[in-house]
Amino acid sequence: MKKLLSITLLLSGFFVFAQKTITEKQIFASMDSQAELFLKATKANSFSIGIVKDGKTYTRHYGEMDKGKGNKANNSTLFEIASITKLFTGTLMAKAVLDGKINLDDDIRKYMTGSYPNLQFNGTPVTIKDLVSLKSGFNKDLPDRSELLKVRNDSTAFKVEKLEKSYTKEQFFKDLKSIKVETMPGTVYNYNNGTLQLTAHILENVYGKSFETLLKENMLIPLQLTHTRLHINQNETVAKGYDGNGGLMPLLPYSLWGAAGYMKSTLADLTTFLKFELDKKNQLVQESQRDLLHNKNYWNAYFWDEVTINHNGRNARKHGGAFGTQNLFWVFPDYNIGISVITNQAGENTYGNLYSAVQNLIDDLKPFGQKLIGREIEKKCFENIDSGIAYYKELKKNKSDSFNFSDESELNNLGYKLMRSGNIISSIKLFQLYVSEFPNSGNPYDSLAEAYFNNKEYALSEQNYRKSLELNPENTNAKEMLLKIEKETGK
Incomplete structure (x- = not known):
């Protein structure tokens, strides 16, 4: 099985190693080495690395955005960040919990518009913590792409794009009534974009503001993420994306609230966001990363792919994959290191090579540990x-x-x-x-x-x-x- 997640325990010897000083030269040398390995393994055109270590930022860009064009990315290049959007949605939900607007143990229907007697399993309702932990038990995604994804070929992305573009909020709420909760809420992991859209609806109801306004007021403006947003300006362009064979891919279309994966950002903004997620004193950060279902070894917190405790201490990971772009966003608070890597390729082996690049980078940069x-x-x-x-x-x-x-x-x-x-x-x-x-x-x-x-x-x-x-x-x-x-x- 190719994508095995790390679920190991914190080792007893983790903190016994003598610390060593990692120089700036060593940091850039590690970045150069991993970029070379990544580009060779994937044949991707472009690769960008952003690192935050002890509060200082390091960025480098490699290759070219479009083959033969010589157009290297820079810190201001706009990328699709896809499911990294989910971290913003999760943080807004964490804020709602801290603000007393929402109770994690409440039935999600308490905060929804309309009647949904189907959103329960044998009388047990789906709670907010089940929803944000990606363990809702929902039997399908909304919109339902399952038929389109059964046979994948060069046209699949374009068919999904067409489906997403035509899908409306009215259809979403209609389809929500046909959802079946097939497992006990809180027990089975189920990556479901529809639950993110539902979260955006809940947030709008409890705050009385649009999801986009909540993003701006509570995250983008306070964190000074000046190039991160759902909708870009007319004079802005987003980096083109390619599949593993070099075929040009469409951008993700705007769908519903955009809460599952529509945001665009730059490496400069993503490194600023890394600093935010590394802040151990920030109550909002700690809430959004904590273990909600008492799993102890690894958990999903508020829409993270995984927060775990292993040989790299406590760390939190999120992968964002669009039709033609992939990025991996990973924070290692015990080392005060955050890493964000981006490529404008989405091939079969892209994720595995992104994963290896980050693992090797943290292996090089951490001052102690196994x-x-x-x-x-x-x-x-x-x-x-x-x-x-x-x-x-x-x-x-x-x-x-x-x-x-x-x-x-x-x-x-x-x-x-x-x-x-x-x-x-x-x-x-x-x-x-x-x-x-x-x-x-x-x-x-x-x-x-x-x-x-x-x-x-x-x-x-x-x-x-x-x-x-x-x-x-x-x-x-x-x-x-x-x-x-x-x-x-x-x-």
Whole structure:
């Protein structure tokens, strides 16, 4: 399974390492190195990095916005920030809670216009904290794009664009009456843009102002985010976006309240927003990042992808993906470091490479703490997989405090790098190590099964997909792959 999230606990040795001084030269060297790796791996035209460290900002831009045009991005280039918009929506909801306008444990229908007897599960209503934690239990998104996304091709983005453009608030409220809450609210993660639009409606009701006005008055103006907004001026242009094959993509259309992903911003403004999200003394920041459902190890807070405690201390991550642009916004408060990376590409492997870039940047820039084990053994694994695995075991035996061995994503990501490079046998051996290190997790078996499938070892692939399903019955990928194996083997 390619996108494994880090769910590890804070390590007992996290704060025992001696601090070292990271120089400005080292910061820019790390940025240059990661940009080179990213552009090589993705073939993207452009890559921008913004870092806030100890209150100081560092930015650099690489490549060109449009191939052959020589038009390098700068700190004033407007990008679609897509789902980073959700952090603004979540912060406004956190403010409403702190203002006493909303109670987290209240039924969401208390703040809605109209009657919605369907928004409950066996008599248990969806509460505000379920909504903002992305655990509403709603059975579909609004608008419902599921049919359009079943078969993805070069025209999919344009079909979704057409749907979004024509979708109205009247249709939204009509469709909301057909929503079914299929799981107990607060229990199952469900990334749903419709819940963000509903949040905007609730905010308008409790404050008596438009969502856009609330954004301006409470965030954009106070934080001096002068180039961040829902609607751009006529004389402004937004960076063009491309798919993984270099095809020009449409911009996300304005839809409903724009609360799920319509905002535009610049790297300069995003680094200012990083500073805001790193402020441990700001009550609004702390509220918007806190664990609402008492998950302890990792949580979604107010519309974050994940807030977790691991080898990087407490950290919070949000990914924004448009048709042709992707960005990753990540704060590490225990190190007083924030990182925002943007590219005007949205390909199959763009997110994974953005994730790796940020992980490597924080690995370089943090003054203490455990380092990435996957990064440490990568070179040896590519040269000789058996030597790489032996090196892993040696480090785990002799330097377990120096490297992070508890994060599953380390071996998972390295295994996929090997697979994508064509080293299928090496990836199988790496995933076998992954399984042996995390035998009670479903994801290692899923990844090993995929490697076996790609090597046409269907019996072993089936065996591991079934083990993954045994450990994680919600693994839809395993179910789909087992059907593919049936077709391949004629069972």
